[in-house]
Amino acid sequence: MSEADPESVQSGSAATADASGGGTSRRALLAWGGAGLALGAAAAGGTAAILRQNSEPAAPGTMGMAVPFHGEHQAGIATPVQDRLHFAAFDVKTKDRAELIKLLKEWTAAARLMTAGLPVGEGGFGGLPEAPPDDTGEALGLKASRLTLTIGFGPGLFAGDRFGLNGRRPVALVDLEQFPGDNLDASRSGGDLCVQACADDPQVAVHAIRQLARIGFGKVAVRWSQLGFGKTSSTTPDEQTPRNMMGFKDGTRNISGTDKAALDKHVWVGAGDGSDWLTGGSYLVARRIRMHIETWDRTPLQEQEDIFGRDKGEGAPVGKSKEREEPFLKAMKPEAHVRLAHPDTNDGATILRRGYSFTDGTDGLGRLDAGLFFLAYQRDVRKGFIPIQRNLAKNDSLNEYIQHVGSAVFAVPPGVRDKDDWWGRTLFT
Amino acid sequence: MSEADPESVQSGSAATADASGGGTSRRALLAWGGAGLALGAAAAGGTAAILRQNSEPAAPGTMGMAVPFHGEHQAGIATPVQDRLHFAAFDVKTKDRAELIKLLKEWTAAARLMTAGLPVGEGGFGGLPEAPPDDTGEALGLKASRLTLTIGFGPGLFAGDRFGLNGRRPVALVDLEQFPGDNLDASRSGGDLCVQACADDPQVAVHAIRQLARIGFGKVAVRWSQLGFGKTSSTTPDEQTPRNMMGFKDGTRNISGTDKAALDKHVWVGAGDGSDWLTGGSYLVARRIRMHIETWDRTPLQEQEDIFGRDKGEGAPVGKSKEREEPFLKAMKPEAHVRLAHPDTNDGATILRRGYSFTDGTDGLGRLDAGLFFLAYQRDVRKGFIPIQRNLAKNDSLNEYIQHVGSAVFAVPPGVRDKDDWWGRTLFT
Numbered sequence: 001m002s003e004a005d006p007e008s009v010q011s012g013s014a015a016t017a018d019a020s021g022g023g024t025s026r027r028a029l030l031a032w033g034g035a036g037l038a039l040g041a042a043a044a045g046g047t048a049a050i051l052r053q054n055s056e057p058a059a060p061g062t063m064g065m066a067v068p069f070h071g072e073h074q075a076g077i078a079t080p081v082q083d084r085l086h087f088a089a090f091d092v093k094t095k096d097r098a099e100l101i102k103l104l105k106e107w108t109a110a111a112r113l114m115t116a117g118l119p120v121g122e123g124g125f126g127g128l129p130e131a132p133p134d135d136t137g138e139a140l141g142l143k144a145s146r147l148t149l150t151i152g153f154g155p156g157l158f159a160g161d162r163f164g165l166n167g168r169r170p171v172a173l174v175d176l177e178q179f180p181g182d183n184l185d186a187s188r189s190g191g192d193l194c195v196q197a198c199a200d201d202p203q204v205a206v207h208a209i210r211q212l213a214r215i216g217f218g219k220v221a222v223r224w225s226q227l228g229f230g231k232t233s234s235t236t237p238d239e240q241t242p243r244n245m246m247g248f249k250d251g252t253r254n255i256s257g258t259d260k261a262a263l264d265k266h267v268w269v270g271a272g273d274g275s276d277w278l279t280g281g282s283y284l285v286a287r288r289i290r291m292h293i294e295t296w297d298r299t300p301l302q303e304q305e306d307i308f309g310r311d312k313g314e315g316a317p318v319g320k321s322k323e324r325e326e327p328f329l330k331a332m333k334p335e336a337h338v339r340l341a342h343p344d345t346n347d348g349a350t351i352l353r354r355g356y357s358f359t360d361g362t363d364g365l366g367r368l369d370a371g372l373f374f375l376a377y378q379r380d381v382r383k384g385f386i387p388i389q390r391n392l393a394k395n396d397s398l399n400e401y402i403q404h405v406g407s408a409v410f411a412v413p414p415g416v417r418d419k420d421d422w423w424g425r426t427l428f429t
Numbered sequence: 430m431s432e433a434d435p436e437s438v439q440s441g442s443a444a445t446a447d448a449s450g451g452g453t454s455r456r457a458l459l460a461w462g463g464a465g466l467a468l469g470a471a472a473a474g475g476t477a478a479i480l481r482q483n484s485e486p487a488a489p490g491t492m493g494m495a496v497p498f499h500g501e502h503q504a505g506i507a508t509p510v511q512d513r514l515h516f517a518a519f520d521v522k523t524k525d526r527a528e529l530i531k532l533l534k535e536w537t538a539a540a541r542l543m544t545a546g547l548p549v550g551e552g553g554f555g556g557l558p559e560a561p562p563d564d565t566g567e568a569l570g571l572k573a574s575r576l577t578l579t580i581g582f583g584p585g586l587f588a589g590d591r592f593g594l595n596g597r598r599p600v601a602l603v604d605l606e607q608f609p610g611d612n613l614d615a616s617r618s619g620g621d622l623c624v625q626a627c628a629d630d631p632q633v634a635v636h637a638i639r640q641l642a643r644i645g646f647g648k649v650a651v652r653w654s655q656l657g658f659g660k661t662s663s664t665t666p667d668e669q670t671p672r673n674m675m676g677f678k679d680g681t682r683n684i685s686g687t688d689k690a691a692l693d694k695h696v697w698v699g700a701g702d703g704s705d706w707l708t709g710g711s712y713l714v715a716r717r718i719r720m721h722i723e724t725w726d727r728t729p730l731q732e733q734e735d736i737f738g739r740d741k742g743e744g745a746p747v748g749k750s751k752e753r754e755e756p757f758l759k760a761m762k763p764e765a766h767v768r769l770a771h772p773d774t775n776d777g778a779t780i781l782r783r784g785y786s787f788t789d790g791t792d793g794l795g796r797l798d799a800g801l802f803f804l805a806y807q808r809d810v811r812k813g814f815i816p817i818q819r820n821l822a823k824n825d826s827l828n829e830y831i832q833h834v835g836s837a838v839f840a841v842p843p844g845v846r847d848k849d850d851w852w853g854r855t856l857f858t
Contacts, residue, residue, distance in 0.1 A: 084631075084658075086788070091795075125676075125741070125742065126730055126741070126742065127730065128730070129729065129730050129731035129734075130729050130730075130731060131729055131730065132726060132727050132728055132729055132730065133676070133730045133733070133741065135676075136674075136675075136676045136722070136725075136726055137672060137675075137676020137677070137741055138659075138672045138673065138674055138675070138676045138786070139672075140672060140676065140742070141669055141672065187793075201659075202513075202631070202658040202659060203658060203659035203786065206658060206659075206786075206788050206799075210722070210726075210797065210799075213797070214723070214726050217723070221795035222791050222795045222796075222797065223791075223795070224790065224791055225788075225790050225791050225797070226790065227656075227658065227788055227789075227790070229513075229631040229632060229635060229656065229658070230567075230630075230631060230632035230635075240570055243566060243567045243568075243569060243570065244567065245565075245567055246565075246566075246567070247554075247562070247564075247565045247566020247567045247569065248566070293565070293639070294643070294646070296565075297561060297565055297639075297643050298561050299561055300558065300559050300560055300561055301555055301556065301557070301558050301559075301560065301561065301562045302558035302559060304562070305558075312554070312555070312562065312566055313554065313555065313569070357567070357632065357635075359515070359635050359654075359656055360656075360789060360790065361653065361654050361655065361656070361789065362651050362652075362653055362654050364616075366520075366650035366651045366652070367651075368639065368642070368651065368654070370635075370639075
């Protein structure tokens with residue numbers, strides 16, 4: 001971790017000392033606030049102390065720590081992938097540009113506190129007895145848990161001249177086409193705004209989305225949301241590649257969160273890419289992919305391995321013995337998933353994957369409603385997800401066992417630079 | 430932890446050595462199995478080594494460890510509450526008693542392996558290339574994560590003379606009445622069988638339920654299932670009481686998992702209780718309680734605290750300063766939750782709570798479908814949940830903010846004693 005930004009460090013406090021250890025505890029704050037003191041000043045000091053740049057990812061094994069909120073890029077993209085996810089897409093209800101900007105500033109302030117492991121609100125969780133609490137409280141006593149909150153702006157925000165953003169829609173923020181096999185549910189697709197909450201503790205991620213929904217009451221409404229119980233991708237090559245609900249390692253060759261050259265080439269929007277406000281940002285494609293796992297589970301092992309182009313146990317590509325050996329694509333069947341998704345098959349198209357497994361109970365037929373909530377970041381959707389998905393949707397032998405049932409695309413603004421900055425400033429000013 | 434049961438320890442193996450350390454790793458097994466060896470004998474050895482009695486709960490901070498499967502009582506009741514839950518209720522489809530018994534034996538064998546951190550199947554995950562894998566694989570490489578699997582038998586199993594169980598239905602396994610305010614969804618209620626999977630890693634819990642559903646294909650079908658992302662109760666008094674989705678600590682006075690006298694009095698079915706096959710077992714009531722959290726979040730702090738009868742920050746009862754001080758019930762409003770749920774208000778009725786918070790996306794109105802999946806174990810439903818819930822359903826001021834939308838009751842058989850025993854043996858033989 002880099003040192004605290006001197007500009008943002010304020011006068012010391014008990015909370016500051018705690019936060020500088022990296023493991024800010026809501027519990028410590030609470031024990032203190034329980035005495036009835038106003039927490040405002042102390043909370044502000046504690047927050048400031050953790051405002052380090054997020055350019056360097058946290059080391060593994062730092063589960064309770066806070067990930068710096070401020071930085072050139074938003075955290076939650078190159079950040080080592082946390083264990084759990086709560087993702088929400090919002091419809092904007094207000095028609096007032098000023099009200100939307102005010103909300104984005106309030107959201108930023110709340111995100112700054114929550115990612116530091118602190119409750120929302122200037123006065124701690126509580127506020128006055130006669131008013132609703134500033135924070136709903138279910139994360140009091142829990143650690144920061146590497147919470148990251150990442151905002152995105154959907155195509156609808158730029159529609160017509162709804163918020164005076166005419167002409168500011170990035171050319172690369174294209175509406176996704178209907179791919180072969182898509183069976184999209186409108187109630188699980190789209191959205192004017194999205195927030196991705198990742199944390200090692202799901203209660204911390206759920207709490208964060210709930211606070212933002214509450215702060216936005218009357219101005220925005222949750223359109224859809226998705227809980228992810230297990231990550232399926234890693235941006236940390238020295239960690240074990242997680243397995244998806246089909247039991248396979250997928251995404252072994254994901255972009256590393258520390259590979260600056262690859263991130264600049266494939267993930268971050270560059271200064272010459274055509275939308276200045278988005279420089280340092282990215283594009284997010286979210287797809288809810290239902291897996292027909294009961295059918296998959298009755299498929300022979302050899303067939304499963306042929307479909308992926310990897311063996312199930314080790315995850316090694318066909319003909320190789322180790323997961324991370326370079327795949328020899330021609331050894332695989334032409335319709336193998338690894339072969340079709342590989343950059344060499346797609347003119348170099350490369351995306352950063354950050355998906356999660358989901359299980360949302362049971363459908364009406366007694367089958368688990370389970371699968372992959374696919375999240376991919378890229379510099380240009382037209383050169384990332386779209387060419388890869390065109391190829392997969394047409395040819396992938398996995399298609400017999402999966403179905404895309406939700407879809408959304410968002411422009412992801414650059415990072416919040418400091419305590420005076422806010423989500424969307426480069427777009428709205 | 431107690432020592433391994435000498436009777437069940439078999440000849441040593443690499444897996445045994447690993448398992449005896451308490452942190453059996455599927456990954457270690459897999460690295461070994463990846464060489465293409467048959468894992469059968471080794472896996473059996475590894476399993477045997479961890480077959481300790483589960484009478485003593487694991488110490489806190491033992492997240493990757495295995496909880497012993499064998500014991501006088503089923504694990505997952507007095508066991509220190511794990512962080513995550515996947516719960517499934519099944520309808521039995523087969524009409525053949527012998528086939529049901531065979532399934533229960535197969536489930537027991539699978540549960541024995543999975544709770545030890547091992548894949549299902551005698552041959553490791555894989556089996557033959559031309560056959561579907563024995564284990565679907567998504568938990569390979571993950572630790573045992575204190576997985577417990579707890580089975581229950583619903584009233585439907587005893588109906589008519591479906592499986593020759595006429596007259597074996599325990600008198601205390603009563604059908605729950607319709608309580609005031611109940612709004613039960615049949616598709617989230619009932620079930621002939623249930624399995625509660627608790628683990629510190631949700632992927633391990635989801636994997637376990639999926640294997641059991643797969644093994645039962647054609648004989649049973651999942652009726653409903655519920656994922657819980659955060660525990661709301663503790664059976665370990667020295668650990669922080671978790672908070673529910675209303676931000677409050679509830680269930681501070683829960684029965685401790687080490688309080689043998691209280692467990693014998695309130696949780697375990699005794700030898701004189703009228704159903705010999707259930708001695709050492711318990712009864713489980715499961716209720717899906719939806720919270721109207723958007724309404725709750727707009728309620729003043731003082732009103733929230735009056736409703737619970739505790740302060741929000743510390744969790745102290747009205748008029749007290751510490752969470753664990755004895756509540757003075759008369760200081761609370763007559764309709765306060767703590768007062769109404771207290772044993773002193775209900776002729777001593779006491780239950781062991783093991784519930785989890787859930788968030789299942791959004792309802793059609795943009796509100797989070799969130800709340801408490803309430804799980805309570807007791808010696809007699811007529812003297813536990815029913816009198817308490819009659820009182821709460823009629824008087825609790827919390828009722829304005831919650832609604833019971835799912836309900837089920839199960840008889841929970843005693844523990845599996847050793848490697849030759851199986852779930853339901855005392856009922857079916």
